[in-house]
Amino acid sequence: MLCTVTIRTFGGTHIRPIVVVVKSLASALSIGSGGAIGREGPIIQIGATFGSVLGTLVAMPTRQRVILMAAGAGAGIAATFNAPFGGVLFAVELLLVAISAESILLVTIATVVSTYIGRILLGTNPSFEVPALQIPEFGIDPVVGLVLFLPFGIICGLAGTLFIKAIYWAEDKFDAMPGNYYTRHMLGMGCVGVMIYLFQIYSGHYYIQGVGYSTILDVLVGTLSDPLFLLLLFALKLVATCLTLGSGASGGVFSPALFMGATLGSTFGTLVHMVAPDIGIGIPVFAIAGMAAMIGSTTGAVFTAVIMLFEMTGDYHMMLPTLLCTASAYALRRYLSPASIYTLKLNRRGHSVPEGLSAAILSARKIKEIMTRHISILPDGAERPLTPGVIVWTKDGKVLRTERRFILKDHPEEELMVGETVRHAFIGPDASLIDALSALAEKDADIVLVSDTPDSEDSDKIIGVVTATELAATLKANSKLH
Structure with missing residues (x-):
């Protein structure tokens, strides 16, 4: 063989x-x-x-x-x-x-x-x-x-x-x-x-x-x-x-x-x-x-x-x-x-195998370069915002749960906001994109909350979020270099 x-x-x-x-x-x-x-x-x-x-x-x-x-x-x-x-x-x-x-x-x-x-x-x-x-x-x-x-x-x-x-x-x-x-x-x-x-x-x-x-x-x-x-x-x-x-x-x-x-x-x-x-x-x-x-x-x-x-x-x-x-x-x-x-x-056997070297651009990208600051941090029980995005619900200064709100594509004319609880992971702003992907895999999470003190999970230290949208945009930009 x-x-x-x-x-x-x-x-x-x-x-x-x-x-x-x-x-x-x-x-x-x-x-x-x-x-x-x-x-x-x-x-x-x-x-x-x-x-x-x-x-x-x-x-x-x-x-x-x-x-x-x-x-x-x-x-x-x-x-x-x-x-x-x-x-x-x-x-x-x-x-x-x-x-x-x-x-x-x-x-x-x-x-x-x-x-x-x-x-x-x-x-x-x-x-x-x-x-x-x-x-x-x-x-x-x-x-x-x-x-x-x-x-x-x-x-x-x-x-x-x-x-x-x-x-x-x-x-x-x-x-x-x-x-x-x-x-x-x-x-x-x-x-x-x-x-x-x-x-x-x-x-x-x-x-x-x-x-x-x-x-x-x-x-x-x-x-x-x-x-x-x-x-x-x-x-x-x-x-x-x-x-x-x-x-x-x-x-x-x-x-x-x-x-x-x-x-x-x-x-x-x-x-x-x-x-x-x-x-x-x-x-x-x-x-x-x-x-x-x-x-x-x-x-x-x-x-x-x-x-x-x-x-x-x-x-x-x-x-x-x-x-x-x-x-x-x-x-x-x-x-x-x-x-x-x-x-x-x-x-x-059905596997796609890369051949050839490429620069580790994704490893060099910092989370603070790709994260979005469009995030709502609210105390538990507060009124939900009317705009789509990620909501971080807090209690006693700690993250209680995270939620993603979006408009149903089947009814865009009704502007129906739907809330969906999502799993989250924490990471620091100087971590790499590869570190973020590893955190998502380790926690089986859907989004990454970017915090100045990721180990403490304090809600007042959250400075941004990385979702599938940011990840896709980064990969799309990187594809232009190959």
Whole structure:
């Protein structure tokens, strides 16, 4: 099954601890038996589970539990690829609901610690050690070399869209097959086994089995350079990954995306060198740009992809072409398929999942900026006003109850005033809009009374009120910025 890591929570933030055991065993069996998948997907979910369990053992608000889950997932990515900065960006781009000093600190600590431990156990070398890349000075040399990465990004965007559609098409086809989960999975993995065996017979190497890092390295160092064979590897890796994940195996999509991006990039670079041998850009540059573009376009994590490829190769000199290629690939994929490879599963279940970062404008808005002062504060038993609005009934200086009066829309000509008792919550004028929404949810209230001393609930300290009207007006104004 495709590992869904989007924790921008729709069904809660609790993941059962048994997930760690099941995911570990299932992923080890899937990858160890030759499944064409990556190891990062399970470690993301395992890391998120650790965060969820910790957030359950220690009582905390939901938002803090989400931060712990994102920190665990980002730490898993960082340790897997020896990419601490990439792990932080992964959590920021895909998992965190909002970015704050608290969330950045916790995610950074988790990724640094996990990377440090990973380097002790696995070494400090980058994932792919490639020779010095032939990269021109794009700020000095003719721009034609840089421009080539724009059409290549478009190609990667098409490939990324194909990858997303193909995986879910395979899942649907396997789900529609007769039999049970076990027979369908046996069929899928049996087909992958036949493909691996045929590769070994006719080429002398398995190539498409497992995570495929050795094949990627062969592409980067130039051992594999025949464009037709590289396209064959791209196509069969796509098929093998669809068979593996579609039939129900547990694994990630990062590694297959890296594999396909490397083969596609090397093919494009080879063709460019055939047409313009003096272009001055090494073929591995196209391969690495393709790897970043495939990850960025399929997952939606553009900056994560770019930074991770720098960390995984140890070469920071190809920022401009990689950025251009990845951004153009992502833009085209978003146009062709609004959902990413992670969010499409949730979309198909009826959930709307946001993709992309936005400023926390609502968190920055203060209640005193949006509240209305049109409120009547009256002692209990006083005569009701003739105008619509909120009435606060008081007794002995304390709020007794709140009432909302309005005109029935069915009889506007009669100006019939109707009173309705509503539940209320208190909040201070310097609180944020998010705090107000939290207070409404906590008290199951309908309106928020704004008071200089919200804890005392004194009626003479009330300075305003926030109702659904003010909330809707604020959201409407905020929508113009998106």
